[in-house]
Amino acid sequence: MIARIGRALGTGWRLLREWSGDAAYETYLARPHAGPRISREAFYLDSLQRRYRGPSRCC
Amino acid sequence: MKRLFSKLAWLVVALVGAGALGAIALSRGEPVNGLFFVLAAGGTYLVAYRFYSAFIAARVLALDGTRATPAERLDDGRDFVPTNKWVVLGHHFAAIAGPGPLVGPTLAAQFGYLPGTLWLVAGAVLGGCVQDFVILFFSLRRDGRSLGQIARDEVGRRAGMLTMVSVLAIMIILLAVVALVVVNALKHSPWGAFTLAMTIPIALLMGVYMRYLRPGRVMEASAIGLALVLFAVVAGQWVAHSPSWAPVFTLTGPALALVVIVYGFAASALPVWLLLAPRDYLSAFIKVGVVLALALGILLVRPTLHMPPLTRFIDGSGPVFAGALFPFCFITIACGAISGFHALISSGTTPKLLTRESDARLVGYGSMLMESFVGVMAMVAACALEPGVYFAINSPAGIVGATAEEAARTISGWGFALDPATMDRLAASVGEQTLLNRTGGAPSLAVGMAHIFSGSIGGERLLGIWYHFAIMFEALFILTVLDAGTRVGRFMVQELAGRYVPAIARTGSWTSTLVTSGVIVAAWGYFLYQGVLDPLGGINSLWPLFGIANQILASVALVVATTILLKMGRTRYVWITLVPMAWLVTVTLTGASQKLFHDDPRIGFLSQARVLEQRIADGSVPEAKLAETRHVIFNNRLDAFVTGFFALLILLLLAEAASQWYRILAGKRSAGTTETPYVRSRWAEGSS
Numbered sequence: 001m002i003a004r005i006g007r008a009l010g011t012g013w014r015l016l017r018e019w020s021g022d023a024a025y026e027t028y029l030a031r032p033h034a035g036p037r038i039s040r041e042a043f044y045l046d047s048l049q050r051r052y053r054g055p056s057r058c059c
Numbered sequence: 060m061k062r063l064f065s066k067l068a069w070l071v072v073a074l075v076g077a078g079a080l081g082a083i084a085l086s087r088g089e090p091v092n093g094l095f096f097v098l099a100a101g102g103t104y105l106v107a108y109r110f111y112s113a114f115i116a117a118r119v120l121a122l123d124g125t126r127a128t129p130a131e132r133l134d135d136g137r138d139f140v141p142t143n144k145w146v147v148l149g150h151h152f153a154a155i156a157g158p159g160p161l162v163g164p165t166l167a168a169q170f171g172y173l174p175g176t177l178w179l180v181a182g183a184v185l186g187g188c189v190q191d192f193v194i195l196f197f198s199l200r201r202d203g204r205s206l207g208q209i210a211r212d213e214v215g216r217r218a219g220m221l222t223m224v225s226v227l228a229i230m231i232i233l234l235a236v237v238a239l240v241v242v243n244a245l246k247h248s249p250w251g252a253f254t255l256a257m258t259i260p261i262a263l264l265m266g267v268y269m270r271y272l273r274p275g276r277v278m279e280a281s282a283i284g285l286a287l288v289l290f291a292v293v294a295g296q297w298v299a300h301s302p303s304w305a306p307v308f309t310l311t312g313p314a315l316a317l318v319v320i321v322y323g324f325a326a327s328a329l330p331v332w333l334l335l336a337p338r339d340y341l342s343a344f345i346k347v348g349v350v351l352a353l354a355l356g357i358l359l360v361r362p363t364l365h366m367p368p369l370t371r372f373i374d375g376s377g378p379v380f381a382g383a384l385f386p387f388c389f390i391t392i393a394c395g396a397i398s399g400f401h402a403l404i405s406s407g408t409t410p411k412l413l414t415r416e417s418d419a420r421l422v423g424y425g426s427m428l429m430e431s432f433v434g435v436m437a438m439v440a441a442c443a444l445e446p447g448v449y450f451a452i453n454s455p456a457g458i459v460g461a462t463a464e465e466a467a468r469t470i471s472g473w474g475f476a477l478d479p480a481t482m483d484r485l486a487a488s489v490g491e492q493t494l495l496n497r498t499g500g501a502p503s504l505a506v507g508m509a510h511i512f513s514g515s516i517g518g519e520r521l522l523g524i525w526y527h528f529a530i531m532f533e534a535l536f537i538l539t540v541l542d543a544g545t546r547v548g549r550f551m552v553q554e555l556a557g558r559y560v561p562a563i564a565r566t567g568s569w570t571s572t573l574v575t576s577g578v579i580v581a582a583w584g585y586f587l588y589q590g591v592l593d594p595l596g597g598i599n600s601l602w603p604l605f606g607i608a609n610q611i612l613a614s615v616a617l618v619v620a621t622t623i624l625l626k627m628g629r630t631r632y633v634w635i636t637l638v639p640m641a642w643l644v645t646v647t648l649t650g651a652s653q654k655l656f657h658d659d660p661r662i663g664f665l666s667q668a669r670v671l672e673q674r675i676a677d678g679s680v681p682e683a684k685l686a687e688t689r690h691v692i693f694n695n696r697l698d699a700f701v702t703g704f705f706a707l708l709i710l711l712l713l714a715e716a717a718s719q720w721y722r723i724l725a726g727k728r729s730a731g732t733t734e735t736p737y738v739r740s741r742w743a744e745g746s747s
Binding site: 018059 | 134135136137138140142143145146149150153154155156157158159205226233237269270274275276277278281331332335336339340343344393394398400401403404407408536539540543544546547550605609
């Protein structure tokens with residue numbers, strides 16, 4: 001029972017990190033990718049630029 | 060046996076929903092409990108999701124779980140990223156749920172709780188959810204292309220251009236009206252103004268943290284930001300009681316409008332990591348938390364609604380905004396029932412994240428149901444107030460008077476009892492100087508939410524803290540919309556103007572950034588300032604204008620969707636988008652014509668301009684007010700022009716689409732769509 005609760009909390013935490021963007025760089029690193037990887041800082045700035053180029057928040 | 064049990068369970072859900080709907084619709088004379096609204100909305104949503112969305116998914120769109128989505132085919136770990144469907148649902152919901160579903164229902168409560176609630180529920184399941192779902196699906200099948208690009212590819216080049224222009228125009232009105240809501244909520248409120256002002260340095264601190272100290276650590280920075288914001292809410296009361304600090308944060312409407320305009324310019328021009336992004340992260344966490352807390356609060360407190368199901372103001376004489384139930388209830392509540400802006404989100408980031416095509420149903424249809432539920436909760440919070448209090452907060456001084464005695468006399472004359480001392484006591488209990496004439500919906504919603512929250516935690520003692528927490532929550536994510544919208548508007552101006560002056564298209568150029576930010580801020584800032592100076596409170600003219608604009612964008616999305624359904628050969632199912640489109644076109648064109656030509660000067664822009672001109676000609680306007688009156692006349696004509704422009708946009712698009720539909724149905728045009736070819740998903744095993 002405790003193990004199941006622990007697993008559920010772990011899944012919830014993972015989904016929360018994905019939702020908030022906290023895990024975005026780890027997701028990026030885990031992808032098969034040709035060429036050099038950009039740094040965490042460069043990835044963060046790049047993701048913000050792309051995110052706020054189009055309508056991202058509604059009324 | 061299992062099937063029988065399932066059918067019985069769905070029958071129970073349907074009966075509970077229908078019973079609760081019947082209870083709130085047929086109740087006369089006795090107060091209704093807010094719990095009925097939760098059951099009515101929840102039951103309807105569950106049935107609609109289980110059956111109607113499944114019908115659309117299977118029969119109309121034929122979602123294919125074996126088909127690779129853009130996130131899979133174009134996976135680059137940046138724009139296109141296969142993402143867990145619950146995470147995408149959270150993303151999409153956080154993106155579509157803004158101040159609209161909170162403010163619209165609060166304003167529409169002047170008609171009584173019934174019309175707005177029915178429209179929120181029916182409009183969402185038959186219109187809003189369908190729009191979000193089908194546009195998401197069409198974008199998924201077109202590499203995640205935007206609504207404007209889909210309109211150009213599927214309807215025609217003119218349609219693409221019309222969509223882009225309408226998005227820009229809507230953005231300007233949207234930003235003006237949400238800024239006006241913030242100004243009306245924070246004027247003469249040192250506690251509220253201080254709390255919101257503190258969110259700026261807090262966001263800057265978070266920005267520096269995520270940029271230099273711990274790059275990309277969103278959760279850590281948001282936790283720090285959240286703690287500081289909560290402290291700022293509490294500290295606001297010390298500022299409000301400080302003889303030296305309170306005057307600094309006690310601002311008039313025009314002064315606050317100028318502050319918001321300068322802030323909007325800075326947010327658009329500054330690097331995105333410094334202010335916009337951290338505020339957005341903070342806002343998203345607080346938004347989701349407060350929505351969940353409000354739902355829990357309604358279930359725990361089970362507030363009684365004091366507003367009648369229908370008020371006398373369905374005839375159009377309402378003090379909150381002028382205009383009859385039809386069409387203005389359906390324009391006032393856009394977000395929460397159907398919002399064209401959602402189509403931009405459904406064809407923006409979301410289609411680039413979905414791992415499976417079949418998840419489009421959960422994300423597109425499901426998240427709009429959640430937004431509709433937010434609207435229903437806002438309606439409950441507004442209608443839980445005594446109607447006299449609701450009208451005293453939401454009516455402009457020009458209608459109910461500027462003192463508690465005058466307001467009590469006027470509102471009691473409408474049949475809603477109000478003791479002048481009640482308003483003074485209420486203002487004191489939430490730590491405000493006054494709650495009279497606080498138009499815009501945010502303060503009355505905050506009072507309603509504070510009552511629900513304090514009923515769960517803290518009681519009357521914490522009413523002031525909860526009120527200012529609610530104000531901070533509303534203002535925080537309104538400013539997020541303002542920041543993000545101004546920035547997107549700037550890019551659109553750069554793109555449009557860059558076609559003629561290439562230097563402007565350079566987004567990295569500081570000159571271009573400053574000039575285009577100035578253009579977009581000046582555009583919405585003008586409408587904001589006009590709203591602040593409007594003797595009828597601004598909301599009366601700007602909110603319907605915003606509603607018309609937003610519903611016209613929804614009509615655009617549904618026109619595009621109808622065209623694609625015809626091209627796909629789904630003619631027999633075309634009613635799923637055609638019926639809501641026809642309803643919205645009828646509502647918006649009726650609303651637009653009334654805002655243009657209605658004889659009542661509180662409704663018709665041109666009529667008000669004529670009446671004021673006549674007053675000047677009669678010499679009944681004092682010399683000192685002449686310039687201001689001429690400004691109001693000009694603004695009414697400008698609003699009339701904007702309304703006419705929106706109406707013309709949808710008529711042009713309809714003409715363009717109708718000729719396409721005729722050619723498709725008559726077989727004179729190839730019905731080919733620009734759908735990307737089928738590629739089998741690597742996750743297809745076990746899918747159908």
